Amino acid sequence: MYSETEDVIRALAENAEGVCRAYLPAGRREGSYWIVGDLQNNPGRSLFVRLTGPVSGPGAAGKFTDGATGEHGDLLDIIRERTGISRFPDLLAEARAHLGRPQPVLPDASAPKKAKAPGGTPAAAARLFAASVPVAGTLADTYLRARGITQGGMMSALRFHPKCWHRDEGQTRSIPRPALIAAVTDGARALQGVHRTWLAPDGQGKAAVETQRRAMGHLLGNAVRLTPHDDILVVGEGIETMLSIREAAPGLPVWAALSSGHLGAVLLPEGLRRLYIAIDRDPAGQRAAERLSASAAEVGIAVRVLEPRLGDFNDDLRAGGPAVLGQHLIKQIGPEDQLRLQI
Numbered sequence: 503m504y505s506e507t508e509d510v511i512r513a514l515a516e517n518a519e520g521v522c523r524a525y526l527p528a529g530r531r532e533g534s535y536w537i538v539g540d541l542q543n544n545p546g547r548s549l550f551v552r553l554t555g556p557v558s559g560p561g562a563a564g565k566f567t568d569g570a571t572g573e574h575g576d577l578l579d580i581i582r583e584r585t586g587i588s589r590f591p592d593l594l595a596e597a598r599a600h601l602g603r604p605q606p607v608l609p610d611a612s613a614p615k616k617a618k619a620p621g622g623t624p625a626a627a628a629r630l631f632a633a634s635v636p637v638a639g640t641l642a643d644t645y646l647r648a649r650g651i652t653q654g655g656m657m658s659a660l661r662f663h664p665k666c667w668h669r670d671e672g673q674t675r676s677i678p679r680p681a682l683i684a685a686v687t688d689g690a691r692a693l694q695g696v697h698r699t700w701l702a703p704d705g706q707g708k709a710a711v712e713t714q715r716r717a718m719g720h721l722l723g724n725a726v727r728l729t730p731h732d733d734i735l736v737v738g739e740g741i742e743t744m745l746s747i748r749e750a751a752p753g754l755p756v757w758a759a760l761s762s763g764h765l766g767a768v769l770l771p772e773g774l775r776r777l778y779i780a781i782d783r784d785p786a787g788q789r790a791a792e793r794l795s796a797s798a799a800e801v802g803i804a805v806r807v808l809e810p811r812l813g814d815f816n817d818d819l820r821a822g823g824p825a826v827l828g829q830h831l832i833k834q835i836g837p838e839d840q841l842r843l844q845i
Contacts, residue, residue: 507594510578510594510597510598510601511564511576511577511578512557513601514564514576514577514578514581514597514600514601515557515562515563515564515576515577516557516563517601518536518551518552518553518554518563518564518577519531519536519553520600520722520767521564521577521580521581521600522536522538522551522553522580523797524600524766524767524793525543525580525581525584525585525793526538526543526549526551526580526584527543527792527793527796527797527800528543528544528545528796529543529545529549529551531553534552534553534554534555535550535551535552535553536550536551536553537549537550537551538551540568540570540571541568541573541580541583541584542583543584548568548569548570548571549566549567549568549569549570549573550566550567550568550569551564551565551566551577551580552564552565552566564576564577566579566580577597578593578597581593581596581597581600584789585786585789586785596763599761599762599763599764600722600763600767601722623718623719624693624694624695624719624720626718626719627686627693627694627695627696627718627719628693630663630666630683630696630698630718631661631683631685631693631696633663634661634662634663634683635661635662635663635664636655636661636662637654637655637657637660637661637662637682638655638656639655640662640664640705641662641664641680641701641703641704641705642654642660642661642662642680642681642682642701642705643655643662643705644704644705644706645682645699645701645702645705645706645707645708646682646742646745648705648706648707649742649746649816649819649820650746650749650816650819650820650823650824651742651745651746651749651816651819652749653745653748653749653752654745657728657729657745659684659685659687659726659727659728660682660683660684660685660728660741661682661683661684661685662680662681662682662683663680663681663683663698664678664680665678665679665680666678666679666680666681666683666698666700667679668681668698668700668709668711668713670711670712670713671712671713679700679701679709679711680700680701680703680705680709681698681699681700681701682698682699682701682741683696683697683698684696684697684698684699684726684741684758685726685727686717686719686720686721686724686725686726686760687724687725687726687727688720688723688724688769689769689771691727693719694719694720694721694724695717695718695719695720695721695724696717696718696719697715697716697717697726697741697760698715698716698717698718699714699715699741700714700715717760721760721764722764722767723767723768723769724768724769725737725757725758725759725760725764725768726741726744726757726758726759726760727757728741728744728745728748728756728757728758729748729755729756729757730755731755731757731771731774732755733773733774733775733776734754734755734774734775734776734777734778734839734842735755735756735757735770735771735774735776735777735778736754736755736756736757736777736778736779736780736808737756737757737758737759737765737768737777737778737779737780737794738756738757738758738759738765738779738780738781738782738808738815739758739759739760739761739762739764739765739780739781739782739787739790739814740758740760740782740814740816741758741760742816743758743780743782743814743815743816744756744757744758744780744815745816746814746815746816746818746819746827747780747808747815747827747831749819749824749827750815750819750824750825750827750828750831751828751831751832751835751842751843753841753842753843754778754835754839754842754843756780759790762782762784762786762787762789762790763786763790765779765787765790765791765793765794766789766790766791766792766793766794767793767794768794770797770798770801770803774798774803775803775804776803776804776805776806776836776838776839777794777798777803777804777805777806778805778806778807778808778834778835779791779794779795779805779806779807779808780808780810780815781807781808781809781810782810782813782814783809783810783812783813783814784813791807795807804836806834806835806836807834808831808834808835809834810830811830815827818830828843831843
């Protein structure tokens with residue numbers, strides 16, 4: 503019988519080194535093990551995580567032992583300890599986010615079984631993006647402008663689909679709704695997935711549905727590259743958050759990682775000298791910034807964290823406008839990059 507928990511644990515074990523780099527960045531790989539001081543990510547050599555081995559049983563990949571305390575467990579235990587998440591459904595959601603998996607849609611046991619084409623693949627994502635149209639003049643443009651964002655129509659990574667299928671859990675059929683579509687690309691700018699934000703019929707807000715956003719494809723390590731980067735880059739979670747920064751500081755290159763879990767795992771481009779991490783004001787954003795900062799520091803990239811005054815930078819933009827947000831940003835940007843702000 504299929505068990506999602508076992509499937510997630512197996513997938514984490516198959517990517518054990520990536521999990522360790524994200525959640526135990528103070529350690530390092532030595533042979534077949536990731537070695538670190540303890541579950542609190544302190545430097546040292548007490549805790550060993552096996553990176554290779556069978557999927558279960560003795561010597562399985564993903565199992566850890568702390569020689570000093572006798573603690574042992576698997577990668578889900580490491581994620582729980584490092585994030586502080588106590589509810590198991592939330593822990594599974596964090597693991598899915600790290601693996602780049604969408605939230606599961608449970609099958610309807612009463613519905614007749616039928617063959618279906620893979621809907622979460624990069625190929626399916628590419629088909630949806632190709633079927634969409636530029637944002638300018640569409641309901642997606644209306645939606646973004648209602649949130650204080652005027653530059654969405656100039657972003658090639660953003661598109662609009664007037665009838666993007668949507669179905670909440672428990673619903674038996676999908677309903678076509680207008681949606682903002684964002685391309686998720688890798689370091690070679692190849693499309694690996696898309697992110698969908700379903701919109702209200704008049705474009706003045708999000709659709710009145712339970713699940714307003716959903717991603718598909720391969721997300722881990724990739725991002726919505728809203729603008730080209732050079733030797734500096736600003737990376738944050740949400741699309742609207744990063745568009746808000748661009749609205750206030752047009753000279754800054756911005757990417758959106760789509761979630762705190764993916765923010766901590768973004769693969770940084772070669773040649774980057776300085777990284778700015780735009781966080782939301784919540785514990786998950788802080789933890790993601792710590793993970794990404796550690797990855798950047800390992801390759802000699804200087805890091806600064808940008809913090810909003812309110813919940814996120816779109817809240818700041820809507821509350822004070824681009825000029826006020828720009829003055830808030832300029833206090834946090836390094837002097838070597840302030841000329842790029844164009845404020």
